[in-house]
Every structure is written in structure tokens, then in C-alpha cells.
Amino acid sequence: MQIVYACYGGAHSSPMAAAIHVGRLWGDPLPSLTDIQNLLYFDMIGDEDRGRVFPVGIDEFGNHVYMLGRGSDERSILQAVKSGYILAGGDPRQLLFVNTLQAVNWQMRVGGFLSRRLGLVSIGRPLVTRGARRAYRKLAQIVANTKASCQSVRGPIHPVSSPSNQE
Numbered sequence: 001m002q003i004v005y006a007c008y009g010g011a012h013s014s015p016m017a018a019a020i021h022v023g024r025l026w027g028d029p030l031p032s033l034t035d036i037q038n039l040l041y042f043d044m045i046g047d048e049d050r051g052r053v054f055p056v057g058i059d060e061f062g063n064h065v066y067m068l069g070r071g072s073d074e075r076s077i078l079q080a081v082k083s084g085y086i087l088a089g090g091d092p093r094q095l096l097f098v099n100t101l102q103a104v105n106w107q108m109r110v111g112g113f114l115s116r117r118l119g120l121v122s123i124g125r126p127l128v129t130r131g132a133r134r135a136y137r138k139l140a141q142i143v144a145n146t147k148a149s150c151q152s153v154r155g156p157i158h159p160v161s162s163p164s165n166q167e
């Protein structure tokens with residue numbers, strides 16, 4: 001299965017969800033602000049990257065996990081990615097898009113706008129990071145639902161041994 005976590009810009013909720021999915025982000029009860037800021041792709045994806053699929057890793061079941069910024073034209077971007085996947089020989093039934101926008105809060109929206117759109121990183125990044133920390137439980141639930149959905153589609157599965165969970 002190819003699992004693509006997607007959000008508007010691809011810089012915050014989708015890299016967090018993908019990192020949770022492959023076991024690179026966890027918290028008890030919440031991850032630290034530093035752990036969030038150090039995530040692969042977190043607050044680094046710009047407008048020029050919209051529509052690009054970025055690999056994040058492989059989960060314990062052998063699913064490949066990615067993240068994507070889709071912009072405001074969700075349908076067109078997702079259809080283009082799906083078409084490219086099919087043209088490359090992929091089975092569309094093995095491609096799953098997961099919308100992470102439902103976990104985004106006002107701090108993430110404002111902080112992301114300041115950091116990514118206006119380039120005010122010193123103001124926006126701390127705000128978006130605190131918002132991302134607040135969104136952690138919702139993102140973890142999205143990931144749990146995604147994993148359960150993948151299991152129900154494929155039936156009982158057994159974890160694949162992987163020493164690093166990385167591509």
C-alpha cells in the first residue's frame with residue numbers, strides 16, 4: 001500500500017502524520033516542541049513543492065508512507081498524482097490519500113502563513129510548532145484510523161521486520 005498524507009501546504013500536519021505513522025514521532029502524553037521542529041520536512045515545504053510527493057518511510061507492515069501539499073485545488077492535484085502512479089504501473093487500489101486538514105488548528109494556520117507564505121520564520125515557526133503539538137492527538141487518531149483501514153482492506157497482516165523503518 002502507498003499511503004499519502006495530504007494537507008494544504010504540506011509543511012505541517014502531513015509531515016507530522018507521516019512521521020507518527022512510521023514511528024518517528026511519538027509522545028507521552030505529547031512530543032516535545034524540539035522533536036516536532038526536527039521532523040523531516042516540518043515547516044520546510046514551500047509553494048514550489050505543492051503537488052510533489054515526498055517519501056517519509058516504510059511502516060511496520062511494509063506500507064510506503066509519503067506526504068503531499070495539495071493546495072486549494074485538492075481534486076486536481078490528487079487526480080494528477082493518481083494518474084502518474086497509474087502511468088508508472090501502480091495499482092490505484094494500492095494508493096490511499098489521507099486528509100490531515102481536519103487536525104489543523106488556528107495556531108497552525110496563522111503560524112504556517114507567517115512562516116511559509118510571508119517568510120517570517122522567527123515568528124511563525126514557534127507558533128505553528130505549538131499548534132502542531134496541540135494537534136498531535138488528532139493526528140495520532142487519524143494515523144490510527146488509517147492503519148486500521150489498511151488492515152481491514154488487506155485482512156489480517158503480520159508486521160514486516162525492518163531495523164530502521166526508513167526508505
